[in-house]
Amino acid sequence: MELNLSPEYEAFRQDVNRILTENSHLAPGPEDRGMKHPKRLAWQKFLIENGLTARTIPKEYGGYGAEPDLLKSRIIAEEFARTGIARPMGGQGISMLVPTLLELGTPEQKEAYIRPTLYGEMIWCQGYSEPGAGSDLAAVRTAAVEDGDDFIINGQKIWTSTAKQADMIFCLVRTDPDAKKHEGISYVLFSMETPGIEVRPLVDMTENANFNEVFFTDVRVPQSGIVFEKNKGWQVANATLTHERGMLGDPNATKARFLELVELMKAETLNGERLIDNPLLRDRLIKLQGEVYAMQANGLRVTTASLKRESAGLAGLIVKLQGCELNHQIAGLAIDALGELGILYGEGDHLRADGSWQWRYMYDLGLIIGGGTAQIQKNIISERGLGMPREPKPAKV
Amino acid sequence: MEFALSEDQRMLQDSISGFLKDNASLDTIRKIADGNAEAKAGLDAGLAEMGIMGLYVPEAMGGSGLGLLEACLVQEALGYTVAPSGFLAATVAADLLAKDQATYASGIADGEKVFGLALTELASRRDGSGVTADNGRLSGTSLLADVPTGATHVLVADTSGACHVASGWSAKPMRTIDRTRTFQELAFDGVAAEASTQSDPSALAVARLLVAADTLGAAQAMIDKAVEYAKERKQFGRVIGSFQAVKHLCAEMAAKLEPARALVWHAAYAMDTKDPEALVMANLAKAHLAEVGTFVAKTATEVHGGMGFTDLLGLHYWFKRIGVNRQLFGSPEQVRQTAAELQGLVAA
Numbered sequence: 041m042e043l044n045l046s047p048e049y050e051a052f053r054q055d056v057n058r059i060l061t062e063n064s065h066l067a068p069g070p071e072d073r074g075m076k077h078p079k080r081l082a083w084q085k086f087l088i089e090n091g092l093t094a095r096t097i098p099k100e101y102g103g104y105g106a107e108p109d110l111l112k113s114r115i116i117a118e119e120f121a122r123t124g125i126a127r128p129m130g131g132q133g134i135s136m137l138v139p140t141l142l143e144l145g146t147p148e149q150k151e152a153y154i155r156p157t158l159y160g161e162m163i164w165c166q167g168y169s170e171p172g173a174g175s176d177l178a179a180v181r182t183a184a185v186e187d188g189d190d191f192i193i194n195g196q197k198i199w200t201s202t203a204k205q206a207d208m209i210f211c212l213v214r215t216d217p218d219a220k221k222h223e224g225i226s227y228v229l230f231s232m233e234t235p236g237i238e239v240r241p242l243v244d245m246t247e248n249a250n251f252n253e254v255f256f257t258d259v260r261v262p263q264s265g266i267v268f269e270k271n272k273g274w275q276v277a278n279a280t281l282t283h284e285r286g287m288l289g290d291p292n293a294t295k296a297r298f299l300e301l302v303e304l305m306k307a308e309t310l311n312g313e314r315l316i317d318n319p320l321l322r323d324r325l326i327k328l329q330g331e332v333y334a335m336q337a338n339g340l341r342v343t344t345a346s347l348k349r350e351s352a353g354l355a356g357l358i359v360k361l362q363g364c365e366l367n368h369q370i371a372g373l374a375i376d377a378l379g380e381l382g383i384l385y386g387e388g389d390h391l392r393a394d395g396s397w398q399w400r401y402m403y404d405l406g407l408i409i410g411g412g413t414a415q416i417q418k419n420i421i422s423e424r425g426l427g428m429p430r431e432p433k434p435a436k437v
Numbered sequence: 438m439e440f441a442l443s444e445d446q447r448m449l450q451d452s453i454s455g456f457l458k459d460n461a462s463l464d465t466i467r468k469i470a471d472g473n474a475e476a477k478a479g480l481d482a483g484l485a486e487m488g489i490m491g492l493y494v495p496e497a498m499g500g501s502g503l504g505l506l507e508a509c510l511v512q513e514a515l516g517y518t519v520a521p522s523g524f525l526a527a528t529v530a531a532d533l534l535a536k537d538q539a540t541y542a543s544g545i546a547d548g549e550k551v552f553g554l555a556l557t558e559l560a561s562r563r564d565g566s567g568v569t570a571d572n573g574r575l576s577g578t579s580l581l582a583d584v585p586t587g588a589t590h591v592l593v594a595d596t597s598g599a600c601h602v603a604s605g606w607s608a609k610p611m612r613t614i615d616r617t618r619t620f621q622e623l624a625f626d627g628v629a630a631e632a633s634t635q636s637d638p639s640a641l642a643v644a645r646l647l648v649a650a651d652t653l654g655a656a657q658a659m660i661d662k663a664v665e666y667a668k669e670r671k672q673f674g675r676v677i678g679s680f681q682a683v684k685h686l687c688a689e690m691a692a693k694l695e696p697a698r699a700l701v702w703h704a705a706y707a708m709d710t711k712d713p714e715a716l717v718m719a720n721l722a723k724a725h726l727a728e729v730g731t732f733v734a735k736t737a738t739e740v741h742g743g744m745g746f747t748d749l750l751g752l753h754y755w756f757k758r759i760g761v762n763r764q765l766f767g768s769p770e771q772v773r774q775t776a777a778e779l780q781g782l783v784a785a
């Protein structure tokens with residue numbers, strides 16, 4: 041156990057903190073809406089150029105080109121959490137596709153896609169789920185039939201986040217209908233501008249239409265968009281999902297929200313009493329604090345395992361399940377603490393924190409479901425973590 | 438940065454767990470619960486021989502000079518086998534006495550002095566009991582004292598929160614749900630305080646953190662037993678561990694306990710390195726392990742079906758260990774109140 045940072049890392053932390061605080065006026069706020077808002081793009085560029093995001097991605101692909109150093113990445117994440125300054129862009133392109141391309145993409149794919157994606161100029165959506173393929177993702181049916189150098193794609197995706205804004209899609213399609221379920225899938229990249237693609241927004245419970253249905257009718261795309269190999273898309277998809285689950289349980293993001301909740305409870309009063317002075321609310325707060333600290337310590341353990349290139353075992357497998365649930369509970373307590381005013385949403389004079397707690401309470405529930413539901417996580421924990429048997433296949437009738 | 442146990446720490450874990458596996462079997466635990474003094478003495482002697490009692494006593498005072506993290510690993514192993522031991526009392530006493538009562542601390546290390554704890558006063562003052570110190574004389578009663586067999590001294594907290602060393606008391610057993618451990622009501626009848634020290638929040642935090650580590654061990658044992666049982670027991674022609682309802686119960690237990698383990702390590706490390714948040718973390722660990730432990734105790738029992746409820750498997754010893762730990766040195770609500778106070782979140 042050694043959690044003190046060496047002087048080199050301590051100096052690095054101070055540098056990061058200084059760069060962030062000195063330039064916080066450049067950071068976009070909630071009012072700068074739109075994924076490609078100039079302020080957002082400029083901030084992203086600033087962060088990349090200062091090595092505060094895309095840090096270990098090679099310079100030739102638009103990254104900062106530093107040696108991988110998990111500790112530094114961690115320090116950066118912690119400083120964003122501590123200062124509350126707008127984080128770098130995330131999203132499925134940056135968090136999921138870029139690492140996948142770095143691992144499995146062709147030189148041309150890396151060249152063409154990584155830089156604009158990192159700079160926020162190329163937005164991606166993830167075309168995995170279909171009406172008949174949710175948790176059972178390998179059941180995808182969207183068909184890609186070869187035609188010369190192209191595929192002709194027909195079918196439908198659903199729950200595709202940001203499809204409306206996306207320039208590109210990474211998509212799971214069935215390229216061999218006769219192969220076994222997992223062996224006939226390919227992972228293909230193509231432009232959302234391709235003729236024959238229709239995007240229909242779906243409004244979600246937060247009143248946003250971030251989700252979409254995406255319909256493909258005779259969509260002609262080049263076969264060169266295949267990542268890795270034809271019919272090996274299942275392996276590629278799994279690589280991407282690992283990145284997604286890592287992103288979904290980040291304990292530093294959880295800690296930042298917890299601190300916001302503490303501030304809320306100190307600032308807001310009810311019947312003349314600060315919320316934090318209500319012993320029942322305070323007890324719930326400290327109860328969550330125990331969980332937040334536990335997840336943080338767990339995160340340190342996982343980081344250490346990755347530094348040593350060891351498996352973190354159960355400590356790693358539980359992150360998505362526990363982290364998303366905890367975020368949801370933090371938002372739930374904020375709403376209860378606000379009491380009657382906790383129900384306000386959207387706009388209005390008495391709205392607290394822009395209504396973000398209600399938004400999070402709903403959105404975090406979405407994240408408990410998305411990226412592998414809580415139940416699927418429990419299957420994984422019990423099977424891979426505890427060595428319990430898989431559910432037997434039902435007998436054929 | 439490294440957040441992992443060192444080679445030495447893992448060896449310590451292995452040696453204590455190895456010893457307990459052989460010497461604190463369920464059979465032995467049953468005997469101890471039934472009041473078999475010989476079984477208890479055997480276990481005590483073996484543990485003393487392992488040299489753990491002086492683990493937390495500084496080297497300069499003849500101890501091993503190890504940290505609270507190591508102490509937590511030992512306590513976790515004790516919890517795993519529900520072994521009763523004077524280790525917690527020795528460690529808390531060492532924490533308080535090493536500051537200005539070196540002779541007592543070295544006595545703990547060489548086994549000459551065996552300490553019990555009568556510290557309830559620090560966490561739970563009650564009407565009708567309590568010890569007062571008057572001109573160096575102690576009188577009154579202390580509830581739920583943890584006094585190992587053969588104790589030569591007790592560390593007793595008075596109603597003002599000061600702690601005293603005493604070697605004369607009379608004891609009346611207090612029966613709890615956990616028959617493997619003894620708790621007593623101690624009475625002091627004007628006995629001299631041999632030494633006195635101001636208590637500080639650290640002693641209580643040490644005690645609470647050790648209890649958290651104990652629960653961690655006991656809960657891990659319950660998960661291991663539940664998973665093992667689920668892989669063997671068959672119903673409807675298949676092992677119950679292939680039913681998703683059962684798998685999910687096991688996954689939930691593991692998902693809650695695994696981060697709790699990291700919290701105990703982190704809190705102990707923070708105490709050892711005098712991190713400004715150390716006391717907060719130790720209290721958070723106690724409260725959090727109380728909650729997670731209770732969940733595991735209930736859930737693991739359910740996974741065992743009727744077997745879990747019977748005495749046949751002895752699972753209830755772990756259930757009760759966790760149940761007692763939850764209240765010892767303060768219920769989760771009390772402990773969270775301490776954590777809030779330490780952070781200045783409670784209006785003066």
Ligand SMILES: Cc1cc2nc3c(=O)[nH]c(=O)nc-3n(C[C@H](O)[C@H](O)[C@H](O)COP(=O)(O)OP(=O)(O)OC[C@H]3O[C@@H](n4cnc5c(N)ncnc54)[C@H](O)[C@@H]3O)c2cc1C
Pocket residue numbers: 165166167168169170173174175176198199200201202405406407409410411412413414415416419681
């Ligand atoms: C906020 C959000 C964003 C998303 N973004 C995207 C995106 O950009 N691209 C994309 O492709 N998809 C996206 N999804 C889809 C997401 O991956 C799926 O919703 C998810 O995998 C679950 O599939 P489903 O909705 O079909 O539910 P189902 O699979 O139908 O599940 C319904 C219920 O059945 C349970 N269940 C199903 N199978 C099992 C099993 N084997 N064992 C136990 N329980 C089971 C589930 O846990 C759940 O409770 C998003 C979802 C959300 C909520």
